[in-house]
Each structure stands twice: as C-alpha cells, then as structure tokens.
Amino acid sequence: MTTQQLSAFLDGFERAAHEASATEENYQREAAARLKQLAEARAFGFRRLNLMRTVAAAIQDCGTEDDAIVRGSTAFLHEVGWSTENESQQEALEKFQPVIRACWQIKQAEAETDSAANPDDVGKQLSEFEDWFGTARNGPFLSVLEREIVELPLVEPC
Numbered sequence: 001m002t003t004q005q006l007s008a009f010l011d012g013f014e015r016a017a018h019e020a021s022a023t024e025e026n027y028q029r030e031a032a033a034r035l036k037q038l039a040e041a042r043a044f045g046f047r048r049l050n051l052m053r054t055v056a057a058a059i060q061d062c063g064t065e066d067d068a069i070v071r072g073s074t075a076f077l078h079e080v081g082w083s084t085e086n087e088s089q090q091e092a093l094e095k096f097q098p099v100i101r102a103c104w105q106i107k108q109a110e111a112e113t114d115s116a117a118n119p120d121d122v123g124k125q126l127s128e129f130e131d132w133f134g135t136a137r138n139g140p141f142l143s144v145l146e147r148e149i150v151e152l153p154l155v156e157p158c
Contacts, residue, residue, distance in 0.1 A: 043142075043146075044140070044142040047142045047145040047146075048126070048142060050079070050145075051076070051079050051080075051145065052103075052122070052126070054075045054076075054078070054079045055072045055075050055076060055079075055099070055100060055103060056103055056107075057075070058071040058072050058074065058075035059071055059072045059075075059100065059103055059104055059107060060107070062104070062107075065101065065104050065108075068100060068101075068103070068104040068107075069097055069100055069101065069104075072097075072100030072103065072104070073093055073096075073097065073100065076093060076096055076100070077089075077093065079145070080144050080145060088137075091136075092133060092137075092141075095129055095132055095133070096129050098125045098128070098129070099122065099125040099126050099129055101125075102121045102122040102124075102125045103122055105117045105121070106119055106121070106122060129141065130142070
C-alpha cells in the first residue's frame, strides 16, 4: 500500500467517524426534545389529575348545582393561585365552569342512580377549556399550575 493509498484509506475512516459523530449529535438533540415532551406530558397529566381531584372533592357535599359552581370555582382558583381580581382570570374561571357543571352532573347521576350522565363529558369539557385557554392565552393552561421549587441551601447548625 502506498502512502497515497494509506492516506485515502485513513480519510475514509475520518469521514465515517465525522458522520457517526454528526449522527450521534442529531440523535442526542432528538432524544432530548422527546424527553422534554414526555416530561411535560407527565407533569401536565399529574397537574390535571390534582386539579380535578381538588374540584371533585370541593363539590362532593354540595346540595345544589349553584353551590357546586361556587365551591368548585373556589377550589379552581385556589389550585391555580388566582383571586379573579383581573378580567382574564375571571374569564378563565367562567370558561372552566362547564367542567364543574359536568362533574356535578356525574355526582348527581350517581346519587339518583341515573345513567344519563357520561363521565367522558368531564374530560370533553376540560379538553375544550384547555383548548380555549391555549388559543386565548398563547400557551397551555396546565403551565399555569407549574410550581417553582425553590432549593434552599443546606445550613448546618453551629
């Protein structure tokens, strides 16, 4: 093998190594993006679950639909950390009320052993609310529920 042939042979290895490196970097970017999507889906799933558990618990002992709307609204506001002092929060609360109403109807159907109410209606109403919020506020509703975790330094007692 001549020096030129050896050089060409090594150039082929170098090209293959650079291609493999580029492929690996692309894969790492794609994997990081996918991991971020999965983490967001998990976080949103638990936020949705916690919100709906809170609302369902709040309306559990309500005697009327109006009472359920009031208590469910209070639970919603508490869960998202709002006070309805501004117009956009009040609008969001009003758009969430069909979700509370759907929960109330399920509760009433169970109490009356009526099978007319469909639990999927709650999910449909919640999905419609989240879609509305995403469009109106240019971002997902469940990001509002994100809680920043403040890490405090470890201080040892003297």
